[in-house]
Amino acid sequence: MADPKEGMRPVVRFAPSPTGYLHVGGARTALFNFLFARHAGGTFILRIEDTDQKRYQAAALDEIFASLRWLGLDWDEGPEVGGPHGPYFQSQRTALYREHAERLLAAGVAYRCFCSEERLARLRQEQEQARMANGLGYDRRCRALPAAEIERLLAAGAPHVVRLKVPDGRTVAFHDLIRGDIAYASAELDDLVLLKSDGFPTYHLANVVDDRLMGVTHVLRGDEWIASTPKHILIYESFGWAPPVFAHMPVILAPDGGKLSKRRGAASVMDYQRAGFLPEALRNFLALLGWAPGDDREIMTLEEMARAFALERVQAKAAVFDETKLEWMNGVYLQARPEETLLADVRAAWRQAGLDDAALADEGYLKKVIGLFKERSKRVGDIAARSLYFFRDPGEYEEAAARKHFRPEALPLLDAVLERLAAQEPFRADALEALFRALAEEKGVGAGKLIHPVRLAVSGVSFGPGLFEMLEALGRDTVVRRLHRARAHVAARG
Numbered sequence: 001m002a003d004p005k006e007g008m009r010p011v012v013r014f015a016p017s018p019t020g021y022l023h024v025g026g027a028r029t030a031l032f033n034f035l036f037a038r039h040a041g042g043t044f045i046l047r048i049e050d051t052d053q054k055r056y057q058a059a060a061l062d063e064i065f066a067s068l069r070w071l072g073l074d075w076d077e078g079p080e081v082g083g084p085h086g087p088y089f090q091s092q093r094t095a096l097y098r099e100h101a102e103r104l105l106a107a108g109v110a111y112r113c114f115c116s117e118e119r120l121a122r123l124r125q126e127q128e129q130a131r132m133a134n135g136l137g138y139d140r141r142c143r144a145l146p147a148a149e150i151e152r153l154l155a156a157g158a159p160h161v162v163r164l165k166v167p168d169g170r171t172v173a174f175h176d177l178i179r180g181d182i183a184y185a186s187a188e189l190d191d192l193v194l195l196k197s198d199g200f201p202t203y204h205l206a207n208v209v210d211d212r213l214m215g216v217t218h219v220l221r222g223d224e225w226i227a228s229t230p231k232h233i234l235i236y237e238s239f240g241w242a243p244p245v246f247a248h249m250p251v252i253l254a255p256d257g258g259k260l261s262k263r264r265g266a267a268s269v270m271d272y273q274r275a276g277f278l279p280e281a282l283r284n285f286l287a288l289l290g291w292a293p294g295d296d297r298e299i300m301t302l303e304e305m306a307r308a309f310a311l312e313r314v315q316a317k318a319a320v321f322d323e324t325k326l327e328w329m330n331g332v333y334l335q336a337r338p339e340e341t342l343l344a345d346v347r348a349a350w351r352q353a354g355l356d357d358a359a360l361a362d363e364g365y366l367k368k369v370i371g372l373f374k375e376r377s378k379r380v381g382d383i384a385a386r387s388l389y390f391f392r393d394p395g396e397y398e399e400a401a402a403r404k405h406f407r408p409e410a411l412p413l414l415d416a417v418l419e420r421l422a423a424q425e426p427f428r429a430d431a432l433e434a435l436f437r438a439l440a441e442e443k444g445v446g447a448g449k450l451i452h453p454v455r456l457a458v459s460g461v462s463f464g465p466g467l468f469e470m471l472e473a474l475g476r477d478t479v480v481r482r483l484h485r486a487r488a489h490v491a492a493r494g
């Protein structure tokens with residue numbers, strides 16, 4: 001039975017071209033479409049716009065899929081390719097676009113243009129020299145070709161494109177849900193190409209035909225497409241179709257107000273994965289690039305974001321990509337993660353840092369180490385980089401800290417600690433803490449006088465997880481061995 005609400009449910013699509021990797025801008029577009037659809041129980045279509053043969057990259061396609069999956073943005077539709085989860089591929093639909101171009105030709109609202117590239121280039125040059133306001137590079141000559149001439153050229157197999165007849169003196173206006181009312185003069189628009197000479201559609205034709213055939217109700221896309229929208233509206237009109245609702249998302253700028261650069265935000269989604277960011281952190285961060293739930297919340301699950309999402313709350317002004325905030329968010333999510341779920345990634349980072357399989361064999365130990373470090377880390381890689389001394393004795397000691405904590409007067413204290421630790425049972429954080437406190441009192445020194453040199457001795461650095469948890473995790477043998485080494489080092493420093 002048909003669902004009575006069916007007609008009200010939005011249908012949106014993310015329509016990447018596999019000409020490059022998925023960057024944060026594209027990922028945000030995908031995410032907003034996803035949230036908008038999920039919010040209203042609508043449909044989120046993935047459509048691969050792969051009709052530009054020259055710029056097609058198979059590797060980019062794989063990365064787009066991998067990026068969306070990693071971010072948890074599952075798409076809904078694509079029945080004719082691969083079942084309920086298969087995306088649409090425009091390259092498999094080219095007959096449809098040709099058919100639709102033919103329809104416009106038959107209706108007299110499009111025409112075949114036989115102008116050669118050379119002729120168009122020459123016209124463009126002449127127009128520029130003459131400083132014509134409209135230097136579009138053609139003179140619409142082919143609009144007026146007699147039918148017999150067209151027949152002759154077609155019979156001779158003359159290459160040609162199909163262009164839309166853009167009406168003169170028109171204002172093409174539309175209401176953008178984010179940007180408000182927008183109007184273009186048709187004089188600014190060329191007789192845009194619908195079908196290229198190789199028979200493939202242009203982005204404009206394929207995009208409009210598909211949005212129509214797929215029942216897309218809302219086109220949510222990046223700001224950079226706004227100038228295409230009046231062209232699309234003219235194509236809708238030419239077919240006699242009502243256009244969908246448009247919403248163009250704000251550009252994303254670097255904190256200094258400039259464009260995103262490779263180092264700031266222009267990296268691909270998978271670069272962020274490789275750099276140790278968690279998908280839930282990146283997508284939470286991306287959601288806030290131009291949108292806010294309207295209360296104080298910043299940390300939100302995908303479900304919470306979907307529940308709160310509304311296009312009315314997407315701002316028109318540029319969003320700022322603040323990598324410090326992303327790092328902070330990643331730290332928040334890292335803390336919330338069960339150690340188990342970080343194991344594979346951190347293990348890979350440890351391996352990269354040179355640890356071998358034998359060192360990484362004890363999963364229980366690995367999880368304990370991850371647990372000790374995840375709270376102080378911003379990226380997965382930080383956990384690995386900062387915890388190497390859990391697998392090998394420190395090769396050297398941080399010099400500034402050694403000058404402070406490895407003075408000769410530390411020697412008798414290290415000796416006393418060594419003696420007590422060797423006999424301490426059980427070797428557990430709480431008992432170790434009691435031991436240190438008691439010893440400090442006995443010696444009439446602050447606990448820091450023991451804690452700092454011991455930390456430096458066992459880890460080589462002056463910061464890290466709580467000392468007593470750390471000692472427990474390292475175990476007595478390792479702690480005692482390292483204290484002996486440090487003792488020798490302190491004695492040698494003099």
Ligand code: GLU
Binds near residue numbers: 015203220221225
């Ligand atoms: N294929 C276009 C892109 O690469 C789609 C733009 C649109 O959403 O209409 O972003």
